[in-house]
Amino acid sequence: MNSGPDSADVFLESLGDSPSGETSAPNTIARPLPLSSFSSIPYTVQFEINPESTAFITSSPGSPSLSATHKESLTLSSLELNLRHTVDFRAITYDGTIDENLMCPICRCPLVNPVLTDCDHIFCRECIGDSLSHSELCPIDRFPLSLKDLMKAPKMVFNQLDSLKAKCPCCNIAFARSMLEHHMEKYCPESLVRCSALHSSKKCAGVVKRRLSDQGCLHYQVQCPDCMETLEQAQMEDHCHTVCKQRLAPCEHCTTIILRHKKVEHEESCSEVCRPCQWKEYGCSYEAKQDNLQLHNDKCTFKLFGAIAENIKKEVNDLRKEVGNLKETNHLQERRIKFLESGQKASEKPFEFMDSSDANLSDTANAETLDTGHEYLLSLLEVQQNRISNLAAELSELRAKHTVMLFNETIPMKNELAELRSTQQVTCMHVRWLMRFRMQENQRRFGGGPGPAPSGPDGGGPSNEMPLGRRLSDSMTRDLITKL
Amino acid sequence: MASSQKRISKELAEVTTNPPAGITVSLVDEANVHNWNIVMDGPEGSPYAGGKFKLLLVLPTDYPFKPPKINFKTRIWHPNVTFDEHGSMCVGILKPEAWKPSSKIMSVLTATQQLLIEPVPDDALEANAAEKFKNNRAEFNKEAKEWTKKYAK
Ligand SMILES: [Zn+2]
Ligand SMILES: [Zn+2]
Ligand SMILES: [Zn+2]
Ligand SMILES: [Zn+2]
Ligand SMILES: [Zn+2]
Ligand SMILES: [Zn+2]
Ligand SMILES: [Zn+2]
Numbered sequence: 001m002n003s004g005p006d007s008a009d010v011f012l013e014s015l016g017d018s019p020s021g022e023t024s025a026p027n028t029i030a031r032p033l034p035l036s037s038f039s040s041i042p043y044t045v046q047f048e049i050n051p052e053s054t055a056f057i058t059s060s061p062g063s064p065s066l067s068a069t070h071k072e073s074l075t076l077s078s079l080e081l082n083l084r085h086t087v088d089f090r091a092i093t094y095d096g097t098i099d100e101n102l103m104c105p106i107c108r109c110p111l112v113n114p115v116l117t118d119c120d121h122i123f124c125r126e127c128i129g130d131s132l133s134h135s136e137l138c139p140i141d142r143f144p145l146s147l148k149d150l151m152k153a154p155k156m157v158f159n160q161l162d163s164l165k166a167k168c169p170c171c172n173i174a175f176a177r178s179m180l181e182h183h184m185e186k187y188c189p190e191s192l193v194r195c196s197a198l199h200s201s202k203k204c205a206g207v208v209k210r211r212l213s214d215q216g217c218l219h220y221q222v223q224c225p226d227c228m229e230t231l232e233q234a235q236m237e238d239h240c241h242t243v244c245k246q247r248l249a250p251c252e253h254c255t256t257i258i259l260r261h262k263k264v265e266h267e268e269s270c271s272e273v274c275r276p277c278q279w280k281e282y283g284c285s286y287e288a289k290q291d292n293l294q295l296h297n298d299k300c301t302f303k304l305f306g307a308i309a310e311n312i313k314k315e316v317n318d319l320r321k322e323v324g325n326l327k328e329t330n331h332l333q334e335r336r337i338k339f340l341e342s343g344q345k346a347s348e349k350p351f352e353f354m355d356s357s358d359a360n361l362s363d364t365a366n367a368e369t370l371d372t373g374h375e376y377l378l379s380l381l382e383v384q385q386n387r388i389s390n391l392a393a394e395l396s397e398l399r400a401k402h403t404v405m406l407f408n409e410t411i412p413m414k415n416e417l418a419e420l421r422s423t424q425q426v427t428c429m430h431v432r433w434l435m436r437f438r439m440q441e442n443q444r445r446f447g448g449g450p451g452p453a454p455s456g457p458d459g460g461g462p463s464n465e466m467p468l469g470r471r472l473s474d475s476m477t478r479d480l481i482t483k484l
Numbered sequence: 485m486a487s488s489q490k491r492i493s494k495e496l497a498e499v500t501t502n503p504p505a506g507i508t509v510s511l512v513d514e515a516n517v518h519n520w521n522i523v524m525d526g527p528e529g530s531p532y533a534g535g536k537f538k539l540l541l542v543l544p545t546d547y548p549f550k551p552p553k554i555n556f557k558t559r560i561w562h563p564n565v566t567f568d569e570h571g572s573m574c575v576g577i578l579k580p581e582a583w584k585p586s587s588k589i590m591s592v593l594t595a596t597q598q599l600l601i602e603p604v605p606d607d608a609l610e611a612n613a614a615e616k617f618k619n620n621r622a623e624f625n626k627e628a629k630e631w632t633k634k635y636a637k
Contacts, residue, residue, distance in 0.1 A: 090487065090490055091490060105585070105586035106491075106548060106585050106586065107487055107490065107491050108491050108494050108495070108588075109490075109491075109494070126487070127487070130487070130549060131549055131585050134546065134549035134550070135549070139548075139549075139584055139585035139586045140584060140586045141584075142584060
């Protein structure tokens, strides 16, 4: 049998691989299967478009295929941005294991729109329809079967199917299958909505992920920095994740293949990037790769100190926050007090004010304001009392000062007064002496006329002379004092 | 037909993640799920033990409503496989009159494995081999072993 073609070669030809037998032999076995390439986008988005603007999103690689249906042609100016999503329940993934009884034997997926046959088998309506168009036999037991023998499956089957947990093809979160389309239409952050932007009074016809819909219109052309392809900004994220030919690059440090887009995130966790010791800010200058750093962490000299410092830092920050809070409340209260003070000055007729407030405010509000008002008034009163006592203390102090001052000033005056008094007494004596001398002289000149002057100046003379002299000296001192 | 592709890729995933013992599956062309390369170890206890047999499994576009086709690409001396470059095989569940759309590729593969252990001489394609299998089992085993050594290394 040497003449026949070598079996390995035949096989390899069918593979369409490299022609050399030896080198490609290992290739034929168990190559990783790119199963992802078979999964197409499992949902379609329906929307009505303006008949004029037909140039709208054409499905480009990576962008979801959009089936535009001309319905009643609602104008796009309506505020409704949500789009109806139709999900292919056979192409999505489900959470958990699914009861074998809920699987369609034809499509091997959880049943969609199940029907029951005469022979008690359940299939998707679509699947059994396809099968019967090939041969009118039950796909399981080959009993004769036709479309008219099919009936709707029991309600219980529908209920069980509705409650299956299906993962949203956009955000990958599991929902009850019956709620999935509703979720995508109204809530999913990753599903598509209409662009809300206006272009010169015309609505933008593009669609964008709901999550990005508040960033304005993203339907402008940009260039991918990695592959230089031009595309719409709205698709940039997906492009960088799944489409871009240059999206993968080896990490500079550990050489694992990573998404360029995720470089920064990777480097934060990359085991080959040198990172400083965690106590760097307290003085440790050690820097190393992940593994060595962990070794270092256990014996770092700053370990103890760092932990304490970290605690202190935390506490200080807490305190700072508290102080800030207190300052704020204090500021607020000061403002309130100021407001109340100014209010008191301004409202010179407080009773009138209270009357009007009684009339206007509802009871509950009134009670509340009164309560708080009382509090403020009380605190105000306290402040005023404090002030008054302060003033009283100041006053008594001033009084004491004043008396001391007065006392100090009056002493020299008193001294002067005493001096003046003594000089006045001296002058009084002088005047008296002079008066007596004059009177004696007069008596001698007129010779003992009305009085017994010649008989002796000491006889009756002093009785006449003395009251006069005294009277005279009295008035004279009075005059002197008043002049002083 | 998109729905058939979905079912096929589902089954492919099933077979590659959890393959039956002695069977490896890969795609001929990664863009086409309809043509599968199968490498099957000769089952222990059969004259094919120690050999590696390459098969081509072709799934029709209207799969699962039409049965898949299996051909041995490695020559094999077997009553139910033609001993030529086509390596056409006849296995019960793949016959159009017996095929059920609910059958799985997994069961097709295990049925093929079973056929190597237990040939069905009454349904033979290679009359010569069937004759020897029925009437001179020792001779059949010896010859099958020789061909296995020659082609299925
Ligand atoms: Zn089905
Ligand atoms: Zn049936
Ligand atoms: Zn979602
Ligand atoms: Zn836009
Ligand atoms: Zn790119
Ligand atoms: Zn890295
Ligand atoms: Zn350190």
